[in-house]
Amino acid sequence: MVIAVAGGLAIAVADTTATRTLQDAPQQPSEVAVVISGDPGTPPRYAVPDFVAMNPEAADVAKTISQVLWDDLAFEREFYLIPRDTYSTIPTARTAGQIPFASWRELGADGVIFGSVQRTGNNVRVEIRLFNIRTQQSVFSKEYTGTATNPRLFAHIASDEIHQQQRSLRGVARTKLAFSSDRNRERVGGTVQNRDVKEVYVSDYDGANSRRITANRQLNIMPVWSPDARSVAYTSYRRGYPDLFIAMIYDGVQQEPTKGGTQNWLPMFSPDGTRIAFTSSRDGNAELYIMNRDGSGIRRLTNHPAIDTTPTWSPTGTQIAFTSDRAGQPQIYVIGADGLNLRRLTTAESYADRPTWSPAPFNEIAFAAQTGPGYDVKIYDLATGVTRQITFGEGSNESPAYSPNGRHLAFTSTRTGRGVQVYTIGRDGRGLKQVTREGNNYTPSWSN
């Protein structure tokens, strides 16, 4: 059974940056630079005060959007977001014409967001503008209309658009995470031992709006997104042994590409979504295979009595990195998708697993390496052969997965001492954020 997830909230966007004449703001010169810069050598400093509720019913939505937009704009670390608790001395602007530019300048802001929300029943109209403090010009102005069901989505869309306009950067505010979790731990009755149940969940990139997409009270583990972000492939024990399932989450449809009595696990979509690499014991021991998404055209990629597992595709789909213990301990290897040109990558690790190839333009492979009693996330740079470390021994840190823009990694950590939780972190090891808090949560995958 697949639980269908409600489709992406329909939000209409109108770009009012160029067309709208602001009656209450200074006339915009035609050749003003749209990009807001900070002081030399520092990121632009943004402020996101509470949005104006145009009517009382809009108050909750207005507050949520402004808080989430602050978080979204801070996430890429392209802007410095001035903490919201320092805004108390700044007079509240009910209209864009009332924005106290001098006060914001005193607080050190280079840009300020002005937003307003009008709510009629379950429909909301959200206006979001970004002003350059120095020029007092509106450099970004959009009007969004949609339902009040998921106010966070208005902020996510605006954040991605502002990152695109201001930094030519593909933001991740609208992306999602998939992971497995025992948060709704349900015991299977009547068996010898207590069997743990894990179900697959999807959430926004920040952990909000998490929803369960499997409900078979078995082990459902190691989910991965399809490149179109509409399907999640995962390994399920619903037949009593591990096999591959693909949940088309917006359609409530489930596909079983390897159905037929063989044991298969750890699927990974090719970058174009047409093929799946996976591990199978169908020929005796764990080997890598590639098949078309519908299960046709299965061919074996590795052939070794040791374990070969955990495949990940290069961005061009021509190579696959994987884990093998053919040298004794698990290490990372690369092989052509045609089965040729096998080479070993990691040589200085005692134990390395879960390689994850970065998206372009980065050319690196993140993996989990044993660094003591636990693991840390490391990144191998394919151009230089240099490995750098991202986490440093706080708990065990495993199962890294790249964000679609390659700037972040999701991974799991035991660092809080309260179970296994999903975190995100920059590829430079900065900007750690905890994503899950409930139960234990494993093996995140980050959607496009």
Add this chain to the structure above:
Amino acid sequence: MKLRRSVWLSTAALLLLVVIAGCNRRIPPPAPAPAPPPKPLTEDEIFQRKTLAELNAEMPLADVFFDYDMSTIREDQRPVLQRNADYLRRWTTTRVSIEGHADARGTAEYNLSLGGRRAGAIRDYLVSLGIAPDRLLAVSKGEETPLCSEETEACFQRNRRGHFVFTAK
């Protein structure tokens, strides 16, 4: 002390018998037709009456334990597998799923394969003892269903196990 208690218990039991006997005398039972004592069930009949869940709950097949990151059958585990094979030979209609489990020290991804290798090693050993391969399904559970979660060698050892689940009888 122990002796005195058992003497006391015997006395109490005797008194109880006397009381029961006394009761019976006061209410005379109707003339009993001498019922033949129920024939004790045969071992086979007992086995037939069990449900699959009841059979699994009895755990007649003992777990087999492994060394860290290893899937070879340890010397001290061979008698366990011998006894398990004896049971499977006695009850020829049974089919079992052999679960290979790992402790949490490896990565979850690699452990899915390690568990498979352990389950496969157990299956191969049982086959070498004469059990038909089509009665045995080797399934990796990786580190997904631990019996305990403490970071101690004792707990790690409990989790590095092969476990047997009957799927048919």
